[in-house]
Amino acid sequence: MNGSEIFGAWVAVFLTFGIFSYLYKDNPFYKISEHVFVGVSAGYWMAMAFWTQVQPNLFGRLWPVPEGEISGFFMKAWYGIYNFFGFVLPSVFPDGGIDKGHGHDPHFMYILPFALGIMMLLSVASKLSWLARLGIAYTVGMAAGLRAYAFLNSNVLGQIKGSAVSFVDMPFFSLTGVSVFNNLIILVGTITGLLYFYFSKEHKGSFGKVTRVGIYFLMISFGASFGFAVMGRISLLIGRFTDLITYGSSTYNYASLWVLVLMIVLLAVWTFKGDKEVAS
Amino acid sequence: MEKFLDFIVRAGSLDRRIIFVVIALVVILPLFFPLGLPIRPTNSSQDVYNAVEELEAGDKALVSFEYGPSTKPEIHPMAIALLRHLFEKDVKVYITCLWPDGQFMAMEALEQVADNQYNKVYGEDYVLLGYRPGAEAVIKGLVSNIRKVFTVDSQGNFLDDIPMMVGVNQVKDFDYLFSASAGYPGTVEWVQYAADPTGVTMSTGTTSIQVNEVMPYVQSGQIVGILGGMPGAAEYESLIGQAGIGTSGMDAQSVAHLVIVGFIIFGNISFFVERRRSKKY
Numbered sequence: 345m346n347g348s349e350i351f352g353a354w355v356a357v358f359l360t361f362g363i364f365s366y367l368y369k370d371n372p373f374y375k376i377s378e379h380v381f382v383g384v385s386a387g388y389w390m391a392m393a394f395w396t397q398v399q400p401n402l403f404g405r406l407w408p409v410p411e412g413e414i415s416g417f418f419m420k421a422w423y424g425i426y427n428f429f430g431f432v433l434p435s436v437f438p439d440g441g442i443d444k445g446h447g448h449d450p451h452f453m454y455i456l457p458f459a460l461g462i463m464m465l466l467s468v469a470s471k472l473s474w475l476a477r478l479g480i481a482y483t484v485g486m487a488a489g490l491r492a493y494a495f496l497n498s499n500v501l502g503q504i505k506g507s508a509v510s511f512v513d514m515p516f517f518s519l520t521g522v523s524v525f526n527n528l529i530i531l532v533g534t535i536t537g538l539l540y541f542y543f544s545k546e547h548k549g550s551f552g553k554v555t556r557v558g559i560y561f562l563m564i565s566f567g568a569s570f571g572f573a574v575m576g577r578i579s580l581l582i583g584r585f586t587d588l589i590t591y592g593s594s595t596y597n598y599a600s601l602w603v604l605v606l607m608i609v610l611l612a613v614w615t616f617k618g619d620k621e622v623a624s
Numbered sequence: 625m626e627k628f629l630d631f632i633v634r635a636g637s638l639d640r641r642i643i644f645v646v647i648a649l650v651v652i653l654p655l656f657f658p659l660g661l662p663i664r665p666t667n668s669s670q671d672v673y674n675a676v677e678e679l680e681a682g683d684k685a686l687v688s689f690e691y692g693p694s695t696k697p698e699i700h701p702m703a704i705a706l707l708r709h710l711f712e713k714d715v716k717v718y719i720t721c722l723w724p725d726g727q728f729m730a731m732e733a734l735e736q737v738a739d740n741q742y743n744k745v746y747g748e749d750y751v752l753l754g755y756r757p758g759a760e761a762v763i764k765g766l767v768s769n770i771r772k773v774f775t776v777d778s779q780g781n782f783l784d785d786i787p788m789m790v791g792v793n794q795v796k797d798f799d800y801l802f803s804a805s806a807g808y809p810g811t812v813e814w815v816q817y818a819a820d821p822t823g824v825t826m827s828t829g830t831t832s833i834q835v836n837e838v839m840p841y842v843q844s845g846q847i848v849g850i851l852g853g854m855p856g857a858a859e860y861e862s863l864i865g866q867a868g869i870g871t872s873g874m875d876a877q878s879v880a881h882l883v884i885v886g887f888i889i890f891g892n893i894s895f896f897v898e899r900r901r902s903k904k905y
Contacts, residue, residue, distance in 0.1 A: 388724065396754060446775055491816075503840060506840065506845065572835050578876075580697050581651050582877060586872075
């Protein structure tokens with residue numbers, strides 16, 4: 345076990361206990377852990393997106409390694425811009441072009457997403473922020489178009505097919521497989537659940553009774569969601585405890601025990617001091 | 625009787641911090657002293673197992689890692705169990721990541737299973753294509769042409785130089801899809817943009833909280849089986865006969881559930897007793 349792994353374990357233990365300390369009350373340990381988490385997440389996400397997408401797939405397509413000598417005024421000017429960028433940021437724009445398997449000819453089509461991306465960044469400049477709307481409009485339009493078909497195909501047609509249940513060639517009741525009884529529940533649940541969201545008619549009389557059945561189905565569904573949520577949270581807690589137990593071993597210099605004791609003592613001092621200040 | 629009801633009402637307004645301590649204890653104790661409670665696979669876990677069992681040596685499986693450290697305890701055990709099953713059957717494994725931290729989860733799982741347990745060769749038996757931002761746009765790209773999205777793998781190797789990438793150009797070329805998902809983008813997007821349009825068999829492993837959202841796709845046959853959270857992982861581990869992290873956490877999970885159910889029942893009794901008293905006076 346090398347030093348950096350042990351140090352990493354200590355940091356992990358500190359941050360875990362820091363977050364757990366919120367269960368007692370809001371305190372500086374929790375604040376530190378929370379801020380570190382938000383900052384690291386944002387930085388990590390940005391770095392990953394840049395080095396796995398923007399640099400290889402955007403810049404790599406705009407300025408690939410050319411085949412042989414660059415000729416022609418336009419291409420010389422184009423790679424002149426690249427050389428200027430390379431002078432400022434040599435790690436992003438290495439000498440001679442970016443070789444990420446996109447061939448040797450620049451894909452000028454990618455100037456469009458490049459420009460839209462820059463426009464979105466301009467939202468921070470008050471005078472030019474209107475340009476950001478173009479980028480956002482493209483993203484929203486593209487996403488809406490892309491999703492419309494997929495939702496129609498999978499969520500509407502696929503689910504209608506899935507709800508078209510059969511009542512023949514199956515046992516009336518089965519605990520493990522398909523049965524007439526289970527399919528009846530799907531049929532009644534789907535119809536009454538949908539009717540509950542029909543608001544053009546007042547939920548009264550026989551219609552009200554049917555929609556009430558729909559509410560029961562919805563409540564059972566919410567109950568199941570709650571149960572799964574609890575199960576998930578307990579799993580995460582088990583994961584953290586498993587790590588804390590591992591880091592509490594002699595291999596990690598009893599990181600969990602030391603951090604726990606230290607944090608309890610400091611929290612006690614902090615609470616005591618706070619109480620005294622309030623009293624004075 | 626009245627004293628007993630008094631106790632119930634007082635206990636109903638218990639300090640929440642005491643409940644936290646009780647939950648912590650019932651989770652920790654079974655980790656130190658395992659009870660060995662039985663694990664019975666559900667139909668949905670069995671369906672995932674059967675789908676992988678139907679694959680033959682040399683078939684291609686696309687596994688997508690869409691989770692990070694925050695959901696690792698739920699998804700990582702099932703990802704490891706699934707990889708074990710796939711490598712056991714000599715299926716070629718292609719890994720993509722729609723979450724940036726998914727790449728590191730995949731690296732960790734591959735090191736444990738492919739390198740240390742099965743001695744698989746990178747580029748011949750498995751490949752980690754890596755992470756690409758863009759969510760459903762990435763899936764859509766993979767469906768039309770993988771090389772439009774990935775020209776290099778996570779190690780910087782050109783796709784055309786990787787032996788197992790020969791003849792693999794789009795999602796249709798795979799025999800099986802598996803999404804290890806903790807949210808968006810994840811299972812739902814894989815169904816909408818890859819499994820449904822191409823007809824490739826797809827299974828999934830999700831966090832517990834997602835099960836209700838994904839279950840309709842399983843019910844309708846759009847997804848073949850689902851592994852739900854840590855219990856799903858434990859069930860899969862029992863099916864392949866290799867106990868892992870999922871199995872070791874199940875005792876704690878079961879005991880914690882019992883205690884929580886107890887708290888809910890107790891809280892309700894306390895609520896009704898208090899309400900009856902307030903009506904009385």
